[in-house]
Amino acid sequence: MYDQFDVTLEDVDLLGEVELTTNLIIAASESEEHLSAAEIDAVLGVEPVQDDPDT
Structure with a gap:
């Protein structure tokens, strides 16, 4: 029997x-x-931004 509410969704970004x-x-x-x-950066896997000494 078809169930209109049985929908498999996958959003990789979400x-x-x-x-x-x-x-x-x-x-x-x-x-x-x-x-x-x-x-927070470490938990998220973000590399810290380093200041550019030339700016």
């Missing part, structure tokens, strides 16, 4: 965002202090 958000929630809940920008 799943990635949910994973990043989940990782931030877990890191924040395990920390006694607010996360620093560097800690």
Whole structure:
């Protein structure tokens, strides 16, 4: 029997965002202090921006 509400959807971008958000929630809940920008970058896998000495 066909069920119009049985729809399989997968949004790769959304799943990635949910994973990043989940990782931030877990890191924040395990920390006694607010996360620093560097800690957030580490959780998200972002490389820190380095100042260009020529600018």
